[in-house]
Amino acid sequence: MKVYYDLHIHSALSPCASDDMTPNNVINMSLLKGLNVIAITDHNCAKNVEVFMMLGERKGLTIIPGMEVQTKEEVHMLCYFYTLDACLAFQDMWERSLTRIPNRPDYFGNQLILDENDDVVGEYPLLLLTSSAYSVKDVFQLINGIGVAVFAHVDRSSYSVLSNLGFIPSDVPISSLEVSKYISPKDFLTKYPNYSKYRILQSSDAHYLGDIMERENYLELENAVTISIKDILDVLKNVA
16 A cells, blocks of 8 residues: 655644644645645644644544654654654653743744644743753654654754764664655665665655645555554654
8 A cells, every 4th residue: 555645744833833734724735635644743742733633533634643853962853653642641751851941932933732623722832942851862762662763854954863963873773764855765865875774754844834745755555454553653663
């Protein structure tokens, strides 16, 4: 089964994302673009994941619970979870590791918590664009058994493992890397052939509705008749 995906989408909870990135808007746009599965990956927080999953189930779109975390090395990592409960438990732990700086919506942007009708039910008070006290290596230890971690937008010149560390650590259990929408997996491997041992994903890092990926990239699920979060994450854990 070919499953068309976009595994890096921000909601209006991320201060750098548009307020139009509401649950219904994002899900409807993803369906219009022919996607089968998306991941909601707000910066350092998962307060909107539950409502996305509920609406996704109603509308026939698989939603992977996730977060885009920022480590103490200022490396962005995508964390995907097998269950909502695991995601929320990880978020509670991660939240305690962040620098506690009040958000300034007028400067950084709104951090909106939304319901199934896209109504604002709260605003996250602390700035989500900060680093954690946890390291890259810590993330892999913390997510072990409950999810999968992927280095985000490794082709970018900031907030990526290659720009900040200069290499992929050899002592972490990583099988998949993500590239941005600005370079294809094929072109990335042409530029960096030594990373061919990894599965190269491409997602949008969407902050606006129009950024969401078209029906371009897919994962193949063997022997699957339905799309499950477990099947997708198991693929990401294994080398292509």
